[in-house]
Amino acid sequence: MGWRRAHSALIGRSTEFGRLVGVLGAAAEGLAGVALVGGDAGIGKTRLVTELVEQARQEGFAVLVGQCAELGDALPYLPLADALRGAGGELRAEIDARPVLGRLLPGGADLGPEATSGLTQQQLFGSMLGFLAARPVLLVLEDLHWADRSTRDLLVFLSRMLQTERVCLVGTYRTDDLHRRHPLRRVLAELKRLPSVTSVELGPLDRDDMTGYLAALGGADARTVDEVVDRAEGNPFYAEELFEAVSEGCSMTGDLAGLLLSRTEVLSDAAQRVLRGAAVAGRRVDHDLLQDASGLDDLAFDEAMREIVSRGLLRLDGEYGYAFRHALLQEVVYTDLLPGERTRLHSEFARLLTARDGAAAELAYHYLAGHDLAEGLAASVEAGRRAERLGAPAEAHRHYDQALGLWDRVPDAVLLTGTDRVRLALRTAAAAADMGDNHRAVAQLRALPPSAEVCERLAYYLYDSDDVQAAIVAAEAAVAAAAPASAALARALATLSRTLTWSPRSAEVRPLAERALEVAGATGASDAEKGAVIVLASCAEQEGDTALAEELSGSVAFRDSGDLAMDLRALFHHARLQYERGSMADATVTAEHGIRLAEENGLSWSTYGTDLRFLQFLIYYMAGDWTRAAEVAARFGARVGRIPEAVLSSFALFIEVSTGAPNVEERLAWLRPFWSDSLVAYMSRGMAAEHALWRQDPALALEHATAVLEAVDPTDAGVIRISAVALWALADLGRTDGADELLARARGAVRAGIGAEGEGWMARAEAEWRRAHGHADVEAWRRVVEVFDPAFVYEAARSRWRLAEALLASGDRSSALAEWRRAVEAAGSLGARPLGEALAELGRRARFTSAQQGLLTGREQEVLALVAQGLPNREIGERLFIAQKTVSVHVSNILGKLGVSSRTQAAALAREEGLL
Known part of the structure; x- marks a missing residue:
């Protein structure tokens, strides 16, 4: 049993293991990561991951391990179900609390009524993300080269969405199985571009490591060890089998397949019979099922199993089953079966599984391999239905498509399946559309009689x-x-x-x-x-009748249609219309209702669930509720590797640029490679322009804005905003060239129903055009304020900044002071530091010192005086008999009102302006 002793030490993989431990350690600190471990069969992937599992358990991680199987590409979410099946205690209770996950387990939640498989898949993905986010988790999915399409889609989703969760996701795959058109190749290429993904490739062990490995197996004879090392070519599994062959008196000649078969040939007839049955069952098999398939009585079966297990061919798996020690062994034994023998065994497993109410997909696999087309057709249709209800549209399509291919070869197909050919084709097309293949759905529908x-x-x-x-x-x-x-x-x-x-x-x-x-x-x-x-x-x-549009959408938005996707779509459109009209309080209620509906049904990350989150963020941001806007934006991670993540990340820039957050440059650096996408460019590069303007770099701002205008559709309403930002940059540069063209662009994008925000930005573009031409037009800026106020709090505040400037230039100092104070108050309450600093500069130029002092409450003046003495918050609280947290709030308000970004700047300004 040397093959077991070899697992006591990890040999020759310290570098690779170190990289995996690094991903695990980052996850423990709240930086989720994915590791993809590739290598040839037998190279040691499972051994390496087993060591990581032990490390994770020692560090307090919950560990879930699932394995794909060769027929797993017909079984939806097989490795996920395998992983969840091993969960116990609190983890199992949390799975049971999420019915869409519980459906994957034996005896789990009922599959429920038929539903759109694409929507159910979104529910499952969202539920899995929520389940993983609750604690430190190591999730291992082995043998991804056999994974079904839905599992591959889940892997991509988790790799994209996991950001700050304490999750380490590890997948293993065989590189020698990835032929040019293997479906995993595209997925791996996509994942390896993500910044959260670490790729670990296992190569052959060198001679010294192989020698050490054989020593751990018990190899003492130097000549034998050298011979094994020479033949194994750095593959630990091959070396192990060679060593065991020598120990059992077998020859080392031939390839690995021949060597593995030579080890099975020394078994008794009964044991070989059982092993062949296990190979047909798959990588794993239940004890009772395998015994029934073998036809042996209890005593004979137990003796055969003892012989097989003692030679390390099968190992105990769970309480009532067995698994091949290595997938290669199962493949070799299965391939060696005679055609008739293979067909008979598949038919026997199909019969036994039918009696046990086995999985429909597995039944279809065995029936078709046993050439029973009628039962294979019925099982395929049922497997498709179950896949739909599990949220696996790709597998549903595969089973339905397989059934359509059998339909004309099976008499009484309608009676066997409970459906007709047209209805089955419609479901096949729906599954194709749900998995994102509309072209296939169209082709299948075009082949049907029109109805x-x-x-x-x-x-x-x-x-x-x-x-x-x-x-x-x-x-x-x-x-x-x-x-x-x-x-x-x-x-x-x-x-x-x-x-x-x-x-x-x-x-x-x-x-x-x-x-x-x-x-x-x-x-x-x-x-x-x-x-x-x-x-x-x-x-x-x-x-242009936005009032009627809002009334119409409101008439159905909160009504249950029985179609979740339609209900979320209606709520999104209603909230969007309310937002466009400036009805922020109503828009907040509608958006939150939609998000709650999405969360209750596990659809937070569905298309409309995500859109509702974006809209909710914009509502909070524009309405001035920046605390909640920042909470939503915190979920949009900066590390991006694909356009969907870049879109998410771009939204966070609205709040970060406006508050002067220190990580803006880092986020922009991650987003820069995705500026070829028009939506990402519009949001992130548009905010990069504003960031440059706050940093007194109007030339860079103009470069960003011009690039965005070249990328977006000239009729898109977003052109108005970007044109206004470009005009802001031109005015700061003191240039007029290009101003007329920019204003014409903005006017060209105006259309009926652009909403209050669009009207506000158009008014802003007109006012900035006048500023670029050297005119501080009071009425133009007053118009901007009137459109934005009161719904768009931040936009109204920074428009008041320009209005105050224009009023000063016109000689109306008292009105300028009033507008300036309102803008300072808003900037301070929002924490809009760049705007606050611009207002402070305007106040200094206008000598609004006394007004600046009047903005501070009596308590804030007391806190400012102690800040100027260099006292920390704790000591200030002790002196004024207030809580340290209260002091922190006062300090934040002071910084905002004074338009500064640090305590040192506040103290210096207070001394300079005589505020102490």
Whole structure:
């Protein structure tokens, strides 16, 4: 049993292990990380990870280990289910509290009613992220080269979203199995670009390490050790098998496969029979199932198993099962089976699993390998249904597609499956769309006889694929094929109105949506009703009637349609309309309701769940609730490796630039490689321009703003804001060249329904254009303040800064002082340090010293005097008999009101201006 003794020490992998420990240590400190461990079969990946598992347990990590299997690509989330199955105690209770995770476990939560597999997948991903974030966790997923598509998607999602959680995620894979078109290759290439991912490649051990490894196995004969080292070529598993072969008196000739088979040939007939059955079952197998498949009685089976386990071919796995010591051994034994023998064993396992109500995907695998097409068809359809309910659209599609391929070869297919071919094809297409392959969904629907339902779904997928003209044709066919006054007609009309929205036939949209609304109300098609109302609200918004748009969207936003995705979409659009109109309090309520609905259903990171978070952040930011805005922004990590993370990260810049946070440059450095994406460039580079302006670098600001304007659609309303920022830079530079063109760009992007924020930025662009031409136009700046105030607190404050400047230039000192004081008050309460510093500079130039002093409360003046003496917060609190936390609040207010960024600057300004 030397193969067990070899596990007592890790030999020759100190560098690789050190890198894994580094990822684990960073996770312990709150910097989540992913490690991908690759290498040839038998090179020592599992041994290395086993050592990391022990280290993690010693450091207090919860450890979850899951393993893929060769047929795992048909079983959704097999390694995740395997990992969760090993959880106990509090972890198991938390899994049970998340039904979508509990469904993965034997005896777990009921699969529930049929639902959109894509939405269920988003629920599962969000639930898994929340589950991992609660404590330090090491999650290991082994043999990813066999992972199913949904597991690969989960791996990418977690690698992207884990940022500050105390989580270390480790995946292993075989490099020698990754042929050119292997699906894991693309995933690995994507993941290795992420800054949170560490790649660890295991190469062959050198001669000294191999010698040490064999010594640990018990190798004492130098000649034998040298021979094994020569033949093993640095592969520990091969060396182990060679050494065991010598110990058992076998020859070392032949390749690894032959060597492994030679070790099985010394088994008794009964033991070989059991081992062959285990190979057909897969990497792991239940005790009772394997015994029933072998046909041996209890005593004979126990003796056979004792022989197999003693030779290190199978090992105990859990309380009631066995696993091959290495996947290579299972593959070799399976490959050596005769065709008839293999077919018979698969048929036997299918029969036994059917009696045990086994997993449908596993049943389909065994039935089809046993050439039982009828049972294979039925099992494939059921496997697809279960995959849908688990949130695994790729696997659902695979099973449904497999069933479609068998359909014409099996009599009574409808009776066997409980569905017809058209209905099955519709589900196959839906699964394809849910996994992000709309083109495949379109191809499958086009192969069906046209009907109202088929054409409506075809139009939906075509529109999402940006083939608008084809979508219109399909939607019109759906309307023509639908029965009068039917739910199918309501859905077809709603889809047709949606496809026509941005087409030259937009005039037809409103009548179609109104008709869809009428038919939906009569037939109870609540999803079509909600969709039609959203289209009508969009029409009203485009026509400039934002009040009607908000009223329409509000009429359905809080109603349950039975379609979660539609409900979240409606809440997002309603909150957006309220935000655009400046109704911040109402927008906050709607957005928070949507986020709560998303969280309750595990959809925080779904498309609309994420959009609602973005909108919530903007509402908090614009309304002046910067404490909550900062809490939301803190979730948007700076380390980005793909465009979705870059979009998330860009939002944080709004609050960080405006508060003068020290990490702005670091975040911008991470985002710079993604400025080729127009949305990332609009947000992050636009904020980089503002950051440069606050740092007195208008030339750099103009460079950023100009680059953004070149990247975005000239008709996009966001052009107005960027043009205004560019005009700000031109005015600071004292230049007029290009000012007229920038103003023309801003005016060209104005359209009906741009909302209060858009109107405010247009007014700002007009005022900045005048400033660039040397005119401090009081009325232009007063107009900006009027549009932004009171909904957009920060924008109103910095517009007042410019208004105060203009009033001073016009000689109206008293009005300038009033506007300046209001701006200083707002900047101080927000913690808008750059604006505060600009206002302080204006106050010094205008000699508003006494006014500056009047901004401080009596208590703040007392605190300032002690700050100027150099006392820390603790001592100030003791002297004034107030809490240290209260002192900290006073100091923050003082810094904001004085427009300074440090206690030292506050003390110096206080002495200079006579504020003490």
